[in-house]
Amino acid sequence: MxxxxxxFLGTARDLSPALAEAIDAVGPVEMHSRADLPFAVALSRSITGQQLSVAAAKTIWGRVEESAGSTxxxxxxxxxxxxxxxxxGLSGAKTKAICEIGAMARAGRLDDKELRDLTAAERAARITAIWGVGQWTADMMNMFYFGEPDIWPDGDVAARKTLERLTSKRRKTVRTAQRFAPHRSYLALYMWRHVDAKPV
Known part of the structure; x- marks a missing residue:
């Protein structure tokens, strides 16, 4: 172990037996950075896939890449x-957001190295300043592109509702998550893994 x-198990036991049981059942989780593309491209791919199935997102992104040709x-x-x-296959809003991302990148405002030197909060502010990019997207990029260990994505319905269900509806999940700082990203991973777990 x-x-x-x-x-996490010790902290969870102090909060709720159900939360401790869920974390115990999931087992240890790991954070993996997925920085396999330039940030602006990864952000655009994330925007493309929002509210779509994995298959649909992959198909549309493939068309986007093909439409660029050698550009x-x-x-x-x-x-x-x-x-x-x-x-x-992009919606009007997603198209506008991706074009704004491109404009910021060309202006040198989305340089990978520069962004890595920022704090998570500074980075989120930079990202959410782009039209059509919200806090949830900034949280996902901070977690999965930059590997930030202490992000609680309260705007993620699955993570928030799962934590609420395992603890108390009367207690704000932001407050509960604070007990797991400075590793709140892992708490989100536990919640997502718990939701996806097959019933025993």
Whole structure:
């Protein structure tokens, strides 16, 4: 058993037997950074896939990449190519957001190294300043692109509702999550894993 898992179990037992049981059943979890693309491209891919099935998101993103041809994606994501991007299956709002991401990237405002040097809060502020990019997206990028260990994505319905159900509806989940700082990202992982777990 990892030290972090043991600490989570101890904290959970103080809060709720149901939470402790859920964390124990899931077992140790790990954070993995998925920084396999330039940040602006990864952010655009994240926006593309929101509120879609994995298969639909993959299909649309494949069309977006194909529509760019030999043009770098950051250059392709511009308002003059709105019709081309819309033809890939992107909604008007997603197209506008991706074009704004492209504009910020071309202006040097989404440089990977510079963003890594920021705090999670500073990075979130930079990201959410982009039209169409909200706090949930910033939280996901902080967790899964930059590997931040202490993000509680309270805007994520699955994580929030699961924690609420395992503890108390009368207690704010932000307050509950604070007990697991500085590793709140792991709490979200436990909640997602618990929801996805098959019934015994």
């Amino acid at each position: 990892s030290d972090l898992h043991a600490r 770098p994606l950051v250059e392709h994501f511009c308002h003059s190519r709105t019709d081309t991007l819309r033809a890939c």
